[in-house]
Amino acid sequence: MRLMQEEVIGYESEEETEMESSSSCGSIGELGFQENSMKVVVVGYALTSKKIKSFLQPKLEGLARNKGIFFVAIDQTRPLSDQGPFDIVLHKLSGKEWQQILEDYRLTHPEVTVLDPPGAIQNLYNRQSMLQDVADLDFSDAYGTVGVPKQLVIEKDPSSIPDAVKKAGLSLPLVAKPLVAKSHELSLAYDEYSLQKLEPPLVLQEFVNHGGVLFKVYIVGDAIKVVRRFSLPDVSKRELSRSFGVFRFPRVSSAAQSADDADLDPCIAELPPRALLERLARELRRRLGLHLFNLDMIREHGTRDRFYVIDINYFPGYGKMPEYEHIFTDFLLNLAKSKYKKRSANLP
Ligand SMILES: O=P(O)(O)O[C@@H]1[C@@H](OP(=O)(O)O)[C@H](OP(=O)(O)O)[C@H](O)[C@H](OP(=O)(O)O)[C@H]1OP(=O)(O)O
Numbered sequence: 001m002r003l004m005q006e007e008v009i010g011y012e013s014e015e016e017t018e019m020e021s022s023s024s025c026g027s028i029g030e031l032g033f034q035e036n037s038m039k040v041v042v043v044g045y046a047l048t049s050k051k052i053k054s055f056l057q058p059k060l061e062g063l064a065r066n067k068g069i070f071f072v073a074i075d076q077t078r079p080l081s082d083q084g085p086f087d088i089v090l091h092k093l094s095g096k097e098w099q100q101i102l103e104d105y106r107l108t109h110p111e112v113t114v115l116d117p118p119g120a121i122q123n124l125y126n127r128q129s130m131l132q133d134v135a136d137l138d139f140s141d142a143y144g145t146v147g148v149p150k151q152l153v154i155e156k157d158p159s160s161i162p163d164a165v166k167k168a169g170l171s172l173p174l175v176a177k178p179l180v181a182k183s184h185e186l187s188l189a190y191d192e193y194s195l196q197k198l199e200p201p202l203v204l205q206e207f208v209n210h211g212g213v214l215f216k217v218y219i220v221g222d223a224i225k226v227v228r229r230f231s232l233p234d235v236s237k238r239e240l241s242r243s244f245g246v247f248r249f250p251r252v253s254s255a256a257q258s259a260d261d262a263d264l265d266p267c268i269a270e271l272p273p274r275a276l277l278e279r280l281a282r283e284l285r286r287r288l289g290l291h292l293f294n295l296d297m298i299r300e301h302g303t304r305d306r307f308y309v310i311d312i313n314y315f316p317g318y319g320k321m322p323e324y325e326h327i328f329t330d331f332l333l334n335l336a337k338s339k340y341k342k343r344s345a346n347l348p
Pocket residue numbers: 050051054092181182183216253254294296311313314315316317318320
């Protein structure tokens with residue numbers, strides 16, 4: 001059984017992955033040179049135990065070590081400045097206090113790359129602001145268009161939903177998503193009156209038929225990988241006319257992994273064109289100010305080139321991205337290397 005299909009769509013590695021050896025101006029992270037003359041890259045990490053398990057797998061750590069990259073756990077109970085010194089800080093922890101600590105650290109330690117800036121990440125934790133850059137981009141090129149499904153935010157009063165939906169001109173069915181992106185209790189509503197049962201704040205988004213296949217576009221700096229996942233099935237006009245109510249659905253991405261994709265219709269399963277994804281990812285990286293995220297993308301069923309982004313996740317489950325170990329370590333190395341070069345260039 002094939003669980004997920006994947007396709008590498010390129011990794012821009014402009015420079016060699018090994019650190020340069022001939023310099024006398026100190027080490028990255030001030031840890032000196034390794035015996036084999038590679039500079040050491042120290043990556044501090046502040047992640048949940050779930051994330052540590054899925055991301056910091058032995059293969060990643062081993063490969064990293066061979067390239068001179070060392071992962072060091074950040075102790076949240078101690079000042080960051082007393083730890084490390086780090087070249088890069090990787091983080092995905094919630095809490096305002098922690099975010100402030102990171103913001104302060106960025107100001108006092110400009111030599112450290114904090115992946116990514118907490119403020120930029122915060123935009124992804126609200127399902128309205130998350131898709132704003134995609135909407136603003138209004139992407140269109142020879143390979144297709146990329147938009148956001150029509151959506152509406154309900155801040156408070158659930159009784160206002162039927163009117164608000166009519167006023168906004170949203171078509172049923174609607175996907176109801178908690179405004180807070182970390183919450184994954186989604187529902188599909190066949191009629192707007194039943195939505196009054198749900199608890200705002202919510203985003204109501206038009207459901208777009210896409211043949212039950214979703215594209216997960218993983219981005220790590222300049223590198224992109226796209227995998228197919230099973231998704232919610234289409235809703236026919238007939239089904240819509242006969243159905244009422246709100247149906248809660250479980251987290252789709254985890255359920256999707258056990259699907260067999262052997263019989264997929266090629267019109268549905270064909271990956272979005274590389275050139276389109278590369279341009280889209282480049283633009284979004286810049287606009288979002290982020291290096292580490294993924295996009296959930298769907299193709300409108302019956303079209304070849306009409307795509308929608310429905311979700312963006314910060315520092316997603318890279319452990320599920322094939323070959324993430326190589327991609328991630330190359331990314332970290334290139335980041336450290338380009339920073340080091342810049343610093344060297346500024347020296348007298
Ligand atoms: O744990 P995983 O591997 O399922 O990763 C989750 C992501 O799955 P994906 O890589 O897109 O399939 C997941 O993506 P979806 O929202 O399910 O599309 C989220 O990024 C989730 O983070 P959070 O709970 O929203 O903060 C991610 O959870 P964390 O690992 O960051 O806790």
